[in-house]
Amino acid sequence: MSSCDPIIEVKNLYVNFYTYAGVVKAIDGVSFRICRGETYCLVGETGCGKSVTAKSLTRLIRSPGRIEKGSVIYYRDGKPVDLLKLGEEELRGIRGAEISYIFQDPSSSLDPLYTIGYQVAETMKEHGRVASIKEGIRRAVDILRTVLMPDPETRVKNYPHELSGGMKQRGVIGISLSNKPRLVIADEPTTALDATVQDQIMDLLKKLKAEEDLTVLLITHNMGLVADMCDRVAVMYAGRIVEEADVFELFANPKHPYTQALLRAVPNPMKRMDKLESIPGTVPNLIFPPSGCRFHPRCPFAMDICSRERPPDLEVAPGHRVACWLYTEHGGR
Ligand SMILES: Nc1ncnc2c1ncn2[C@@H]1O[C@H](COP(=O)(O)OP(=O)(O)OP(=O)(O)O)[C@@H](O)[C@H]1O
Ligand SMILES: [Mg+2]
Incomplete structure (x- = not known):
């Protein structure tokens, strides 16, 4: 692992949506940082919170959504600024200029x-x-x-x-x-386009990144794109990051049962993936999220503790973290 000069650091982010049906606990304690110059990927099934995370970085969440807790530290010319505390006027100077978006x-x-x-x-x-x-x-x-x-x-x-x-x-x-901009957040930038055009746009992003000294946050549900584009990857499930690693490490050595299932669903990582039909069960309703580990109802290895307590973030190798009880004394792995 090379050292990381962070451009942005998200700490313990919580976002809820206050709907008539109830409170959607969309982002539930998400932390990660992006290093200057890298392409960092957020990957996961539909509804897992990728877009809400992306929008939260510059407070683009609108009612009925609310950022409840956390911080988003942006290193502006080396000086840390918490974007969640910054005045709207100053934030507008950053959004669209230093941090810009490409939507689907x-x-x-x-x-x-x-x-x-x-x-x-x-x-x-x-x-x-x-x-x-x-x-x-x-x-x-x-x-x-x-x-x-x-x-x-x-x-x-x-x-x-x-x-x-x-x-x-x-x-x-x-x-x-x-x-x-210093940081470009590309949220499924090619999903609405046909396959040939998707490839052209991705090649373009690579070219621009090399030329313009950019850092990219790429959001996708496509493992082929992850393999092709990313330096580091965070896997999201039901509003949490369940695993994060260097892209090679993640593909070679996935630890979280959800990541393993995701990768099994694409036997060939270069193949495009639109749906993850081979993972049994469905993404939970985030008004009533599962207790403990949010993946436990779908997990083939679930233990008692998994339904009772939230798993800790464990560093299983340098730069490789996983939130799973299997890698504690409870799982003995
Ligand atoms: N305006 C809203 N009102 C209520 N709930 C919302 C709203 N926007 C998002 N959510 C909820 O927040 C959760 C995360 O949504 P998000 O859009 O971040 O998912 P995603 O990972 O980007 O999915 P996709 O791959 O489909 O784009 C979902 O459960 C979604 O239903
Ligand atoms: Mg989205």
Whole structure:
């Protein structure tokens, strides 16, 4: 393990949603840190809390959601700032500029009423990188060229409906990169696109990462992408991180029964995975989450203690942690 110069550090994060049906305990004590320059992956089944975690980092959680507890320490020019305590004004200066997002569906990230060039320009103007929209639109051509938009001089004048899905996502990535962010949070950036375009967008992210000195938080349910893109991986289950390791270590030596099941569900890690149908049972309802280890009702190795107490985070090898009773004196592994 090389040493880690952290860019962001999430500590003991709790997020609830107050719905009519009850309180959804969506994020339940999540901690992790991302090192400068790496691609860190959050992986897990639908509803496990990947997007809520991502949005919580810059307080994008809206009502009925509430961040209950925790801290998100962002190292801004080496100085730690807790983004959960920062004033809204100051946070807005960071969000979209130093920390930017790429979401799953490019259509919903773009405004249908404005050209792609205008939207790049507007983001830059908002963060003071250009003095006028006119100057921004000129710069937008270069940005679109960087994200390998075909014929950027023409495309800059196009409205979103005039672009293909892949071009739209290139536009979104262009907007996201226009302020030279330090950390890019890509939440299932290719799920809405067809397979060939997915590969192109992933190649683009790799290229940009190499050129622009970026740190990436990549969210996916696709183990093939994890293998292809990530340096380190956190596996989420029902609002918690159950395992975290270097990508090679995780694939070679998965410890948590959930990770093992995830990997068995994709015998070939390079194969794309849309559903994890081979894991018996379903993701629990987070209004009434299982007691103890949230995975215990689906776990083939569950012991008494698993339904009673939350498992501790154990470091089973350098940089490899797992939250599972099997690796304590109770499990004897
Ligand atoms: N606005 C909301 N109101 C109520 N519950 C919510 C809301 N947004 C998220 N949740 C709940 O929070 C939990 C985590 O959701 P999240 O969107 O983070 O999952 P995810 O891992 O990103 O899933 P997917 O892979 O489908 O994107 C889920 O149980 C979800 O139902
Ligand atoms: Mg999501």
